[in-house]
Amino acid sequence: MGNRVTREDFEWVYTEQPHTQRRKEILAKYPEIKTLMGPDPHLKWIVSGMVFMQFLACYLVKDLSWKWIFFWAYAFGGCINHSLTLAIHDISHNVAFGNKQAKWNRWFAVFANLPIGIPYSASFKKYHIDHHRYLGGDSLDVDIPTDFEGWFFCTPLRKLLWLFLQPLFYSLRPLYVNPKAITRMEIFNALVQFSIDLIIYYLWGLKPIIYLIAGTILCMGLHPISGHFIAEHYMFLKGYETYSYYGPLNWLTFNVGYHMEHHDFPSIPGCRLPMVKKIAAEYYDNLPHHQSWVRVLWDFVFDDTIGPYSRVKRLCKLAKES
Numbered sequence: 512m513g514n515r516v517t518r519e520d521f522e523w524v525y526t527e528q529p530h531t532q533r534r535k536e537i538l539a540k541y542p543e544i545k546t547l548m549g550p551d552p553h554l555k556w557i558v559s560g561m562v563f564m565q566f567l568a569c570y571l572v573k574d575l576s577w578k579w580i581f582f583w584a585y586a587f588g589g590c591i592n593h594s595l596t597l598a599i600h601d602i603s604h605n606v607a608f609g610n611k612q613a614k615w616n617r618w619f620a621v622f623a624n625l626p627i628g629i630p631y632s633a634s635f636k637k638y639h640i641d642h643h644r645y646l647g648g649d650s651l652d653v654d655i656p657t658d659f660e661g662w663f664f665c666t667p668l669r670k671l672l673w674l675f676l677q678p679l680f681y682s683l684r685p686l687y688v689n690p691k692a693i694t695r696m697e698i699f700n701a702l703v704q705f706s707i708d709l710i711i712y713y714l715w716g717l718k719p720i721i722y723l724i725a726g727t728i729l730c731m732g733l734h735p736i737s738g739h740f741i742a743e744h745y746m747f748l749k750g751y752e753t754y755s756y757y758g759p760l761n762w763l764t765f766n767v768g769y770h771m772e773h774h775d776f777p778s779i780p781g782c783r784l785p786m787v788k789k790i791a792a793e794y795y796d797n798l799p800h801h802q803s804w805v806r807v808l809w810d811f812v813f814d815d816t817i818g819p820y821s822r823v824k825r826l827c828k829l830a831k832e833s
Contacts, residue, residue, distance in 0.1 A: 518661075518816060518817075518818060518820045518821060519662075519820065520661070520820060521655070521661065521820055521822050521823070521824040522746055522749070522752075522821070522822065522823045522824065523823075523824050523825070524647070524752075524823055524824070524825050525825065525826075526825070527825075528646040528647065528752075528774075528825070529752075529753075530646070530753070530774040530775050533775050533794060534775045534776065536794070537775065537787075537791045537794055540791070541790050541791055543790065544776065544779075544787060544790055544791070547776070547779045547783040547786055547787065548776070548778045548779050549606075549609060549778075549780075550605070550606050550607060550608055550609040550780065551601070551606050551607070551780035551781075551782050551783070553782070554598065554601065554602070554606060554607050554765075554780065554782075555607050555608070555619060557598075558595065558598045558602075558607075558619070558622075558623045559622075561591055561594065561595055561598070561623075561626070562595070562622065562623060562625055562626055564591060565588060565591055565592070565625075565626035565723065566625075566626070566711075568583070568587070568588055568591075568719075568722070569711055569715055569719035569722065569723065570715060570719070572718055572719055572722045573715040573716055573718055573719055574718075575718065577718075580718050580721055580722050580725070581725055581729075583722065583726075584721075584722050584723075584725040584726035584729060585725075585726065585729045585730065585734070587726075588626075588722055588723065588726035589725070589726030589727060589728075589729050589730025589731075589734065590726075590730055590734075590736060590763065591626065591726075592626055592627050592628075592723065592726050592727045592730060592731075593727070593730040593731055593734070593736050593737070593764075594736075594763050594764060594765070595623050595624070595626060595627060596627065596631065596635075596727075596731070597764045597765045597767045597781075598623050598765055599620050599623050599624060599631065599632045599635060600635070600639065600765070600767065601765050601780055601781050602616050602619055602620045602623060602632075603616075603620065603632075603635060603636040603639050603640075604777050604778060604780075605778070606778070606779075606780035606781075607619050607620075610778075617632075617633070617636070617696055620632035620633070620636065621633070621696075621699065621700050621703050621704075624700065624703075624704060625703075625704065625707050626723055627704075627723070627724075627727050628704075628708065628720065628723035628724035628727055629704065629724060629727065630697070630700040630701040630703075630704040630705075631700075632700055633694060633696040633697040633699070633700040634685070634697055634700075636696075637691060637694065637697070638653050638685050638689070638691075641653070641689070642654050643774065643777055644830060645827040646744075646752070646753075646774065646825075647744075647752060647822065647823045647824050647825045647827075648824075648825060648826070648827035649824050649825065649826055649827070650688055650689055651689060651827055651829075653684050653685040653688045653689050654744065655688075655822050655824060656680070656684070656819035656820070656822065657684060657687065657688065660673065660680065660819040661818065661819040661820035662820075664818060664819050665818055665819075665820075667812050667813055670811060670812045670818055670819075671733070671812050673819065674732060674733050674737070674741075674808065674811070674812070675732045675733045676732065677731060677732050677737065677740060678727070678728050678731040678732055681731075708720055711723075733808075735760070735804055735805050735808070736760060736763065736764060736804065737804075737808070738756075738760075738801075738803075738804025738805060738806075738807045738808045739756065739760075739764060739767055739768060739770075739804055741804075741807050741808060741811050742754055742756050742768070742770070742801045742804055742807045743767075743770045744770075744822060744823075745811065745817065745821045745822060746821045746822060746823055747799070747801075747807075747810070747817065747821070748799050751798070751799055752822075752823035753770055753771050753774055754770065754771065754798075754799060754800055754801055755768060755769050755770050755771040755772065755788075755795070755798070755800045755801070756768035756769075756770070756800060756801040756802075756803075756804060756807075757769070757788075757800060758801075758802065758803060758804070760804055765781035765782070766781035766782065766784045766785065767781065768801075768804075769781070769784035769785065769787070769788065771795060771798060771800070772784045772787040772788055772795065775787070
């Protein structure tokens, strides 16, 4: 099973998250960055093309053998679905239709959700706000593993298993760490999603449904694209809680690799985040960043000093109490 990692608790800090101050400094020096904020006019068309591509794939795989169903789910469909989850991430920041059309963003996220196979977008939006507002916040930021995850998944084999089970932990952790009431949008999301699933099943049988859901689970687990889950906020260097990645997989993931820039300016769509780095280069060029998401996964599994405990945590006061 390997050696136990040396870290036995999270990295507790008693300072505010760094993104707020850096945002103020950058905007004071480069006010033109405000012009990058606002909707991405191309996002809705790209996402729509991906959704219909997956519906076409459902028709094409309906008669394949099971081994090919799972192969294409991992090699192709899951990549599209993972990319759609990251489109939903962008849409949750209202960059599809703008802040003045918030409901259109919510409805479009439900549409983007359809190939994923299970309702996701409304619940993600509900919790993702807290991830930005209370980054690392104890019992508030559900992106942080639980104490059990940090304690148990502490050897290479167990960490490998944890990576494979990431979709399960991301789904169940919020219900344990910070349960919230079910919203009407979540009900709407579920009704629309399961209705489309039933239609696909009626038209083409079970295999397309398995293709969609298996792709989602496999490619959000042990998969090169899933390296971004670890790369974004796991503390590979002491004192740094957010990291960017500037490699080619950003082309498939709506530039989610520009994560330092995203947390500094969450209202700027992914397509314009490279411009943030270019304009304010002196704020980003000297910060540690990742070269490869595959290398991130390798180091996470085999480096005994890195594991689910490798996260910064802080005590945060609820915004309404401040």
